[in-house]
Amino acid sequence: xxxxxxxxxxxxxxxxxxxxxxxxxxxxxxxxxxxxxxxxxxxxxxxxxxxxxxxxxxxxxxxxx
Numbered sequence: 420x421x422x423x424x425x426x427x428x429x430x431x432x433x434x435x436x437x438x439x440x441x442x443x444x445x446x447x448x449x450x451x452x453x454x455x456x457x458x459x460x461x462x463x464x465x466x467x468x469x470x471x472x473x474x475x476x477x478x479x480x481x482x483x484x
Contacts, residue, residue, distance in 0.1 A: 427456065
């Protein structure tokens with residue numbers, strides 16, 4: 420069993436509903452994991468991968484908004 424840091428403190432993951440998702444476009448890929456307790460979001464982790472980059476990062480940052 421794993422422990423998850425939540426808005427309610429440390430909790431055993433077996434007490435929580437786990438939801439995962441992915442959003443992807445030409446510039447980036449975002450993967451997230453959420454933990455819910457009785458219909459309330461108590462934790463969200465996101466891993467973002469940039470697919471394009473420049474030496475300064477300015478062009479991509481401007482495209483992302």
